[in-house]
Amino acid sequence: DAGVTQSPTHLIKTRGQQVTLRCSPKSGHDTVSWYQQALGQGPQFIFQYYEEEERQRGNFPDRFSGHQFPNYSSELNVNALLLGDSALYLCASSSLDLAGGFTDTQYFGPGTRLTVL
Amino acid sequence: KNEVEQSPQNLTAQEGEFITINCSYSVGISALHWLQQHPGGGIVSLFMLSSGKKKHGRLIATINIQEKHSSLHITASHPRDSAVYICAAGAGGGADGLTFGKGTHLIIQP
Numbered sequence: 001d002a003g004v005t006q007s008p009t010h011l012i013k014t015r016g017q018q019v020t021l022r023c024s025p026k027s028g029h030d031t032v033s034w035y036q037q038a039l040g041q042g043p044q045f046i047f048q049y050y051e052e053e054e055r056q057r058g059n060f061p062d063r064f065s066g067h068q069f070p071n072y073s074s075e076l077n078v079n080a081l082l083l084g085d086s087a088l089y090l091c092a093s094s095s096l097d098l099a100g101g102f103t104d105t106q107y108f109g110p111g112t113r114l115t116v117l
Numbered sequence: 118k119n120e121v122e123q124s125p126q127n128l129t130a131q132e133g134e135f136i137t138i139n140c141s142y143s144v145g146i147s148a149l150h151w152l153q154q155h156p157g158g159g160i161v162s163l164f165m166l167s168s169g170k171k172k173h174g175r176l177i178a179t180i181n182i183q184e185k186h187s188s189l190h191i192t193a194s195h196p197r198d199s200a201v202y203i204c205a206a207g208a209g210g211g212a213d214g215l216t217f218g219k220g221t222h223l224i225i226q227p
Binding site: 033035041042043044045046047048056058090092105106107108110111 | 159162
């Protein structure tokens, strides 16, 4: 089992550009959450996808959008990049029971380090 | 909004010492996670707990729901335990996005 995978590993963009990050969840997981971790800080929740829909969203602007595919993989898109978007972007997967919550711990991918120049 | 506070922020100890990292949160939760992050960013989930105590090898996690407090203990610490330890709280039914503490940077010296 490959666990949670993310691509690319590193990415350099310039201000104003758009970026797409990708995440494949652990086998058997149906829920993907995205987090942004600035240098020296704890991760901040961006949004969570379940059944191809955005189920919950943190305090991030609409420039941050996402998608989940039928195979449960997910993309994070960021438009009109700002210098402050430079961070490590983490994806975490789990399985969800809407009645009882997560049925498994969250497994994190290795992250994508985005640098905006 | 849930606030998650960790202490200490930095901890340096000698190999073999018993380590305790504390985590407090401000609102009721349904699950608390302890995570380990090594240089380079990879995060490993150590524990997810909603009550009582869990043990895995030399790691022990406890939670007191009434006091909104959790602790992570490392027995017989080893230099390979050096990492950032993060607690994260999940509220609202247990399936919400996590709120993370800022982490505790642990260094175990030989």
